[in-house]
Amino acid sequence: MNDRDNALQAADHCVKCGLCLPHCPTYRLYADEADSPRGRIALAEGLLRGMLAPDATLREHLDRCLLCRACEVHCPSGVRFGRIMDAARNELGPGEAAPSLDRPLARLGLALARHLPLPGRRARLARALPGSGSAPAPGHYAPSGTPRSRLGLLTGCVTGTQQAGALHAAIRLLNALGHEVVIPPAAACCGALAAHHGDPATAVRQTDALHGAFTGLDGVVAIASGCALQLHETLPELGPEDIVTRLARELPDSGLRFAPVNTRVALHVPCTLANGLRRGDDLPRLIDCLPETDWPPLGRPGGCCGAAGMHLLTRHAQAERLRQPLLDQLLRERPALLLTSNIGCALHLAEGARAHGLSIEVLHPVELLARQLEEA
Structure with missing residues (x-):
């Protein structure tokens, strides 16, 4: 079975119940059914079956998708939405294609x-x-x-x-x-x-x-x-x-010791970790290895900061709108450190914090852990 057939099979599992809609960042942003998971599944299915032409309007709705996978987490039918979207984008071909950064x-x-x-x-x-x-x-x-x-x-x-x-x-x-x-x-x-x-x-x-x-x-x-x-x-x-x-x-049972941070730390859990890998609880558990650390979560669980691969460049207006609630929270709470475990999120949030005049050090969690690791 090829990717197109796999995607169509996945689309057949969608019962259009709409339970995913409240969790979709772009549906909340645009309030447009075509920018919801079930709307995009319908568009993708029409494209893959040759019933819809690959025009600019269809591409716009499909390309707006962040692939945050929040819909997959809340789908009672277990629809593999990411598989459907990748197949549809393959059918469309590269639009604002990402550069080959491995060169x-x-x-x-x-x-x-x-x-x-x-x-x-x-x-x-x-x-x-x-x-x-x-x-x-x-x-x-x-x-x-x-x-x-x-x-x-x-x-x-x-x-x-x-x-x-x-x-x-x-x-x-x-x-x-x-x-x-x-x-x-x-x-x-x-x-x-x-x-x-x-x-x-x-x-x-x-x-x-x-x-x-x-x-x-x-x-x-x-x-x-x-x-x-x-x-x-x-x-x-x-x-x-x-x-x-x-x-x-x-780490928790390793016997390694860490010095306390003694400052306020904001913790951002990327959607790829929370929704894609379903390991969102691992990040708070890891940071608990640091004694006496206060780490309020940044944003809603399973939410997306808007970076979304290359969206922070190719769809920067949308990316900035999705990022703004997180920046508003940082402006209110004024942490000294912001931890996030995905490079796109780190760049997007750090650039926004700097633009708002926030003096926040943005680190990967392992950087803070290594900094606080006490020598044996």
Whole structure:
């Protein structure tokens, strides 16, 4: 059965009950049935059956979808909405397609934008997070004793240039837990951006490269929850996990000690972790390893900040409207730290906080944990 047939089979399970509507960010934003999950399923089904023409209006409604998967969480019929949307976008082909960020020139451009005062939204996003040096080089990072396992670490096409500190922090924590960390030279992009923007050929190429790079290891961890979700759905045989889930399972009983933070911390749970991977509780559980830490949640459970892959660039007006309630909460509560475990969310929220004059340090949770880790 091909992707189109799989999508049509998934669409047949939708009973149009509408229980998903209150949880759909774009339906709440536009109050348009065509921007609801059941409306998009009807449009996708019409497109895939050849009953609807792939015109600009249809593309607009399908492309507005964030793929936050909130509808899947609340669907009583278990409809695989993400599968339907990917098939429909493949049928349409790339529109405002994501760049292939696994190529060296694209990564160089991202790195340069962090250090040069260039104008434009892309440059502002590149400068949104604090500088943290260069990404760890490909190689083997061994713990002090005999390794309990060998784990591959996906550096990611954006994380590697924009959040290198999170990669170093992950290595430190995994080494402290006794794992050897392996970074293969050919492990860059997970393929999610291409897969969700109607470019399946690029997504398959990137997935195949990761399969070859990580085969033979005991598991794979990804820093960004969006990458972890993509690996979970395309390369389950490699045993991929989000770093938050891995650490939330191992750190509490590890005997490792952490110094208290002694400041107010806001905690943002990305929709890819909460809805896609269904592991939203892992992030609060992980942060509970930090003693005496106050961490009020940012936003509604399972909500989307609006970043949505490339939407923070290609649909920035919509992305900003969805982000604004989160910024309003930050303006009210004024935390010193904001933790989020997906690179797109981190860039989007950090750029918005800076534009509103907020002095908030935006970190991946592993960065704070590594910072507070006490030496044995």
